[in-house]
Amino acid sequence: MADETPKPDELLSKMNHRPDTGQDWMQVPVNIRKGMYCYASNPKSVAYLGLPNARPWNPLEEDWKLPENWQEILFEGFRDRLEKFRSFKVFMDICVRCGACADKCHFFIGTGDPKNMPVLRAELLRSVYRHDFTRAGKILGKIAGARPMTLDVLKEWWYYFFQCTECRRCSVFCPYGIDTAEITIMGRELLNLLGLNIDWIATPVANCYRTGNHLGIQPHAFKDMLDFFCEDIEEITGILPEPQFNKKGADILFVTPSGDVFADPGTYTCMGYLMLFHFLKEKYGFDITWSTYASEGGNFGFFTSHETMKRLNAKMYAEAKRLGVKWILGGECGHMWRVINQYMDTVNGPADFLEEPVSPITGTKFENAKSTKVVHICEFTADLIKHGKLDLDVSRNDNKVLTLHDSCNTSRGMGILEEPRYIIQNCCRQFYEMPANTIREQTFCCGSGAGLNAGEDMELRMAGGFPRANAVRHVHAKHGVNMMACICAIDRAALPTLMQYWVPEVDITGVHELVGNALILPGENKRTTDLRSEPLPGMEDADEG
Amino acid sequence: MNVKYMYSLLAVIALFLIAWIGSAIGLKPLFGIVFPYVAVMVFIAGFAYRVMSWARSAVPFAIPTTCGQQKSLPWIKPNSVDNPTSTGGVVLRMILEVVFLRSLFRNTRMKLKESGNKLAYNLEIFLWVGALAFHWAFFTVLFRHLRLFTNPVPGCVELVEKIDSFFRFEVLYDAVKVALPGVYLSGIILLLAVTYLLLRRLFIPTVKYISQAADYFPLFLIFGIAFTGILMRYFLKVDMTSTKELTMGLVTFHPTIPKGVGSLFFIHLFLVCVLLAYFPFSKLMHLGGVFLSPTRNMRTDTRARRHVNPWNYPVPIHTYEEYEDEFRDKMIEAGLPVEKMPEPQPAEETDKKESHDG
Numbered sequence: 001m002a003d004e005t006p007k008p009d010e011l012l013s014k015m016n017h018r019p020d021t022g023q024d025w026m027q028v029p030v031n032i033r034k035g036m037y038c039y040a041s042n043p044k045s046v047a048y049l050g051l052p053n054a055r056p057w058n059p060l061e062e063d064w065k066l067p068e069n070w071q072e073i074l075f076e077g078f079r080d081r082l083e084k085f086r087s088f089k090v091f092m093d094i095c096v097r098c099g100a101c102a103d104k105c106h107f108f109i110g111t112g113d114p115k116n117m118p119v120l121r122a123e124l125l126r127s128v129y130r131h132d133f134t135r136a137g138k139i140l141g142k143i144a145g146a147r148p149m150t151l152d153v154l155k156e157w158w159y160y161f162f163q164c165t166e167c168r169r170c171s172v173f174c175p176y177g178i179d180t181a182e183i184t185i186m187g188r189e190l191l192n193l194l195g196l197n198i199d200w201i202a203t204p205v206a207n208c209y210r211t212g213n214h215l216g217i218q219p220h221a222f223k224d225m226l227d228f229f230c231e232d233i234e235e236i237t238g239i240l241p242e243p244q245f246n247k248k249g250a251d252i253l254f255v256t257p258s259g260d261v262f263a264d265p266g267t268y269t270c271m272g273y274l275m276l277f278h279f280l281k282e283k284y285g286f287d288i289t290w291s292t293y294a295s296e297g298g299n300f301g302f303f304t305s306h307e308t309m310k311r312l313n314a315k316m317y318a319e320a321k322r323l324g325v326k327w328i329l330g331g332e333c334g335h336m337w338r339v340i341n342q343y344m345d346t347v348n349g350p351a352d353f354l355e356e357p358v359s360p361i362t363g364t365k366f367e368n369a370k371s372t373k374v375v376h377i378c379e380f381t382a383d384l385i386k387h388g389k390l391d392l393d394v395s396r397n398d399n400k401v402l403t404l405h406d407s408c409n410t411s412r413g414m415g416i417l418e419e420p421r422y423i424i425q426n427c428c429r430q431f432y433e434m435p436a437n438t439i440r441e442q443t444f445c446c447g448s449g450a451g452l453n454a455g456e457d458m459e460l461r462m463a464g465g466f467p468r469a470n471a472v473r474h475v476h477a478k479h480g481v482n483m484m485a486c487i488c489a490i491d492r493a494a495l496p497t498l499m500q501y502w503v504p505e506v507d508i509t510g511v512h513e514l515v516g517n518a519l520i521l522p523g524e525n526k527r528t529t530d531l532r533s534e535p536l537p538g539m540e541d542a543d544e545g
Numbered sequence: 546m547n548v549k550y551m552y553s554l555l556a557v558i559a560l561f562l563i564a565w566i567g568s569a570i571g572l573k574p575l576f577g578i579v580f581p582y583v584a585v586m587v588f589i590a591g592f593a594y595r596v597m598s599w600a601r602s603a604v605p606f607a608i609p610t611t612c613g614q615q616k617s618l619p620w621i622k623p624n625s626v627d628n629p630t631s632t633g634g635v636v637l638r639m640i641l642e643v644v645f646l647r648s649l650f651r652n653t654r655m656k657l658k659e660s661g662n663k664l665a666y667n668l669e670i671f672l673w674v675g676a677l678a679f680h681w682a683f684f685t686v687l688f689r690h691l692r693l694f695t696n697p698v699p700g701c702v703e704l705v706e707k708i709d710s711f712f713r714f715e716v717l718y719d720a721v722k723v724a725l726p727g728v729y730l731s732g733i734i735l736l737l738a739v740t741y742l743l744l745r746r747l748f749i750p751t752v753k754y755i756s757q758a759a760d761y762f763p764l765f766l767i768f769g770i771a772f773t774g775i776l777m778r779y780f781l782k783v784d785m786t787s788t789k790e791l792t793m794g795l796v797t798f799h800p801t802i803p804k805g806v807g808s809l810f811f812i813h814l815f816l817v818c819v820l821l822a823y824f825p826f827s828k829l830m831h832l833g834g835v836f837l838s839p840t841r842n843m844r845t846d847t848r849a850r851r852h853v854n855p856w857n858y859p860v861p862i863h864t865y866e867e868y869e870d871e872f873r874d875k876m877i878e879a880g881l882p883v884e885k886m887p888e889p890q891p892a893e894e895t896d897k898k899e900s901h902d903g
Contacts, residue, residue: 012662017655019754021547050861084856086602087839093599094834097760099745099752100648100672103655109664119755136826143552145757171610175648175676176831177840179610209863210871219872220879246882292881293865306605307860314862322865342608345851368617368630372848379617386620413608415615415628415845422621437653437666441612441627467655470664 005035005458008502011110011466017103019114026127026147028115030156032059035459036111038162038452041202046195048206049308053195059158064151070194071149075132077193082133087182092129094176095122101170101180106445107163110463115160118170118180124157125187158196161187163460165449166303166335167408172441184450189305197304201451204300208312212295213258219292225261226290229271233278236533238525241278243290246323250289251360253320256331256377257298257489260510266492268531269332269510275519276381276512279390282522284361288329294319297336298489302343303451310347313339316374317348327357328374332510334449334488337376338413345372362387378419378487381515385426391520396530397428398537400483400509403475404433405468405495406443407488415441420487420511427518432479438471448494461494462501469502476506485509550747553761557769557816564815568808576811577791578800584818591825596833607852609843616846630846639842643835646680649673672745679738683767685709685731686774693792732778736771739764763829766820773813783810 006014019025037059046054057065067073082089101118103109108116115121123145130137130146137146147153166181191197204214211218217225226243234240244250256273260266280286294315301308320328330340345351354373357366364383366375384390402424410416417440425431438444447464475481484499484506486492495508517530528539568576613624625634626641641647654669689709691702710727743764746756777783787803788810794801824830836842844850869876869883876883 009662012657015657017657018750021750021753025754082602084603084605086599086604086837087608089602090599090834090837090839093595094828094831094838096828096831097752097755097757098649098672098676099749099755100652102751102755104653109655109657114751114754117751117755123755134826143549143758145759168610171840172612173648173651175642175646176835177610177642177648177838179608179840182608182840210868212868218875219881220875223879223881248882292876293868311860311862314860315865318862318865340848342847343606345848346606346854347857349851364618366617367849368615368846369848371851374848376617382621383618386618412610412612415611415613415624416617417614418621419617435666442651467664474663 005462008462011459011463014112015110015463016112017108025114025120025123026142029152030159032155032159034456036163036457037159037460038198038200038454038457041195041197041199043195045199045202045206046197049202049209049311051195051197051304051308052193055195057195059155064155064196066151066154066194070154073193074149074154074190077190078129078132081186081189082129085182085186087179088186090176091122091178091182092126092133095119095126095178097123098175100173100175101178104170104173105164105180106167106169106447106467107165107460107464110447110466111163111460113163115156116163118178121160121164121180122178122183124153124160125183128153154191154194154196157187158191161191162198162452163464165408165445165447165452165464167445167449168412169408169442169445172412185302185306188303192305192308198451198454200454201300201303204451205304205308205312208296208300212291212293212315213261214296214298214300215258215262217258217261217295219295222258222261222292222295226270226274229267229274232531232533233271233275236529236531237275237521237527239278239521239523241274243274243277244288245290246292247289248323249325250323251287251326252289253294253316253323253325253328254288254290254331255294255297255316255328257333257336258296259298259489259493260331261295263493265496265508265513265532266489266510268513268516269492271531272510272512272514272516272519273331273377275516275521276390279519279521280361280384284389286360289323289325291319291323297331297333299336299339300451302335302339306343306347309339309343313344314348316344317351317354320351321353326355327369328354329377329380330374331377332487332489332512334407334409334490336409336489337416338409340372340374341414344374359383361389376414376416376419378416378423378511381512382419382422385423390515392427392515392518393520394427394429394518395538396517396527396536397514398430400428400514401430401432401479401481402428402483402485402509402514403431403472403481404439405446405472405484405486405491406439406441407486407491408443408445408449410487411441411443416487417441420485423511424485424514427514430479432475432481434471434475438467444468444471446488446491446494446498448498449490453490453494458497462498465494465498466502468495469498472499472506473503476503481506483507483509485511485514487511547753549756549758550761550765552758553765556762557765560766560816560819561769561812564812565808567815568811573802573806573811576815577802577806578795580815580818581795582800584821588821588824591822592830592833595825595830596837599834599837603855604839604843605854605856606839607843607845607847608839609845609847610840611845628845630844630849632844635842635844639836642841646673646676649676671741675738675741675745678734679742682731682735682738686729686735686771689729689731693789694796696789696793728779732771732775736768736775739768739771743768759828763820763823763827766816766823770813770816770820773809773816777809777813781807781809783807 043054164184171179207216260270301312444467613627616623653666784805787805
């Protein structure tokens with residue numbers, strides 16, 4: 001963590017939710033502040049994707065090296081999107097500024113910056129919309145809440161559209177369902193027309209386009225990494241799983257975010273998948289393959305533009321078709337699932353070359369996925385447990401007191417709420433919910449989603465994650481919760497840092513890590529440690545093997 | 546001094562004066578006949594235009610906000626209203642939203658507690674109560690006004706009037722005998738609710754910060770309409786017979802300006818005309834827009850039924866072939882299957898192996 005990041009107490013003492021009402025927000029100039037923004041996109045990454053206006057630029061400098069006709073580009077882009085997206089047009093017009101959304105945003109709660117109120121974030125665009133596209137705005141100008149597009153406005157857009165994680169919490173409370181994620185998506189699309197992305201998004205996107213995953217892991221290295229986990233599993237259990245890669249004619253293709261392959265604690269979740277698949281192969285002849293080409297479930301293209309999202313997402317179906325699998329199983333990830341659940345079939349379907357998904361073990365038909373043909377691993381595993389197909393020793397998770405963080409995208413863009421809970425409660429004995437206003441559809445974002453999980457915007461992330469951390473602190477104090485489960489790779493990457501900052505006693509786990517711990521592999525040795533190589537409950541004194 | 550609400554207040558006062566002076570200097574036909582017709586036409590044409598212009602925009606993606614458990618495995622109970630997979634569910638969700646402002650009912654207020662630096666969320670019911678009271682009272686008042694445009698008055702209108710005027714205000718001392726005509730609760734509630742909605746804009750800092758002139762103006766305007774209405778009914782009593790003669794004239798397209806209709810009526814009518822004409826060009830269009838909001842009016846069975854994007858276009862994709870071409874040697878070396886085995890060129894191959902590393 002960067003040293004300049006203020007300490008929790010400092011951050012708290014700065015939080016003020018009473019904006020200075022003596023000021024007109026349009027007159028408050030944008031102040032691009034260190035710790036609150038992400039570095040500008042690397043021109044090489046922008047160019048690799050063939051996206052416009054690749055050049056080096058620095059947000060802190062006066063000159064952003066914009067193309068000569070940037071205002072015209074934005075105007076045309078705005079008009080185009082008003083026609084292409086009814087959501088955009090309706091949301092530009094119907095907000096009554098009731099203010100119900102104001103204190104629902106984790107970034108407003110954490111920073112107190114009034115322009116982080118969802119309504120005002122949208123007004124940043126609406127003010128320009130009124131000026132350029134409505135008669136009242138053209139005639140009455142400022143009185144009608146309109147303002148022309150200037151360089152300062154552009155900078156304000158950039159700053160605040162990269163201070164939104166597209167978590168949709170505000171939309172739950174809006175009587176018209178105005179969705180700030182839509183607003184931010186459009187805002188970022190417009191900014192990308194001028195090459196104004198952040199590097200934490202642009203470079204993973206370029207990587208993913210080339211190597212199949214955000215981290216730029218090349219095929220041989222991808223296999224190496226999974227083999228390495230298999231060796232770890234062998235060390236812990238005495239069983240060596242043998243995952244299949246790019247296997248033609250496998251029954252199922254498995255796609256998960258590459259974060260799970262790369263960094264703790266996601267890696268333990270990945271080991272959980274490997275163990276589950278091994279178990280199913282041994283007991284039921286389960287035939288699943290990983291792919292190095294479609295080695296990314298996540299989709300940072302979604303944080304760039306709809307088009308880029310489509311370009312990256314296309315690999316899943318393309319690979320499923322090439323390998324000739326029956327259907328696709330998707331790992332634990334947030335925005336990956338928003339894309340799969342609400343966009344994939346539309347942008348890259350119809351997947352008529354796949355079969356309607358059926359669990360080869362239980363025979364359950366996944367009717368809810370019959371067109372997209374992608375099943376969430378929590379749906380798949382919950383079904384296995386319900387049918388008694390897994391041998392689980394829950395006592396191995398007895399040293400964990402759990403809570404569950406519902407990820408934004410899977411709760412408000414999908415609604416997978418009970419499945420992970422069912423799995424957790426069958427793998428662990430101590431589980432406590434956080435307060436009702438902070439879970440399920442009202443869940444708080446980790447503060448680092450939508451591509452903001454960089455190092456340089458640490459203050460923003462810690463402030464934005466405060467509402468989530470606050471609820472964790474509550475169950476930690478009340479029930480002794482020491483582990484928070486989640487079904488999102490960005491969560492697994494971002495939440496440990498957040499917990500370190502606000503509630504250091506609590507650690508983060510994926511749901512399938514818990515499965516991996518509890519799962520009794522056929523012929524395994526007596527385990528003394530969990531997947532993290534920490535002693536199992538009751539084994540604290542056992543000799544380390 | 547906040548210019549945003551001052552402008553709006555001044556505008557409504559100006560409108561008030563215009564109607565007052567206008568009707569006093571003999572422009573009653575303008576205010577009683579021309580403006581109402583123009584306003585209604587602008588309202589209908591404008592409303593239709595706005596809805597059509599929204600409808601013209603495409604709906605490329607199915608992006609409903611899911612606010613409850615999805616329909617997945619048969620033994621998990623789905624939330625069929627907040628995560629509606631059927632059209633019936635969507636209709637129910639929309640009805641609950643439009644009729645009961647359901648999302649506002651969820652409203653909470655975040656508070657950072659001074660001690661212990663803890664966040665707390667309290668149910669914040671007032672916005673919901675205020676908004677619900679406002680919309681329902683407005684609707685009831687509108688409905689009651691059908692009395693002025695129908696002859697004979699339909700039973701349902703009379704029934705609503707009867708219920709609405711359930712409470713009576715009568716002072717029955719020997720010395721003072723005051724009996725107001727049946728007091729319509731809806732009018733009083735409307736005035737109170739508008740006042741509340743106005744006050745929260747002025748006194749809640751976040752709401753004040755986001756408020757535009759376009760937020761104050763309709764509130765002042767509706768306040769003016771309710772206020773003049775109440776004034777007419779209870780205090781400066783207007784001649785109902787001649788008033789109805791005027792309104793019936795309008796609705797039967799035989800407009801007349803009967804004698805005995807006072808200035809206050811023309812002020813009231815003019816403010817209503819302004820509201821009607823202003824409506825289609827303002828945020829008040831949320832009345833139409835709420836039905837077109839893609840996060841609320843779409844089914845959530847997005848994985849079971851394909852949504853078609855009318856402008857879906859092909860995009861450049863990094864194909865598997867391009868990928869394998871770049872990484873083939875490394876893939877072969879790692880034991881990964883490939884589509885195309887390279888031509889045997891032993892000398893070159895060993896060179897490449899050494900030089901690249903992940």
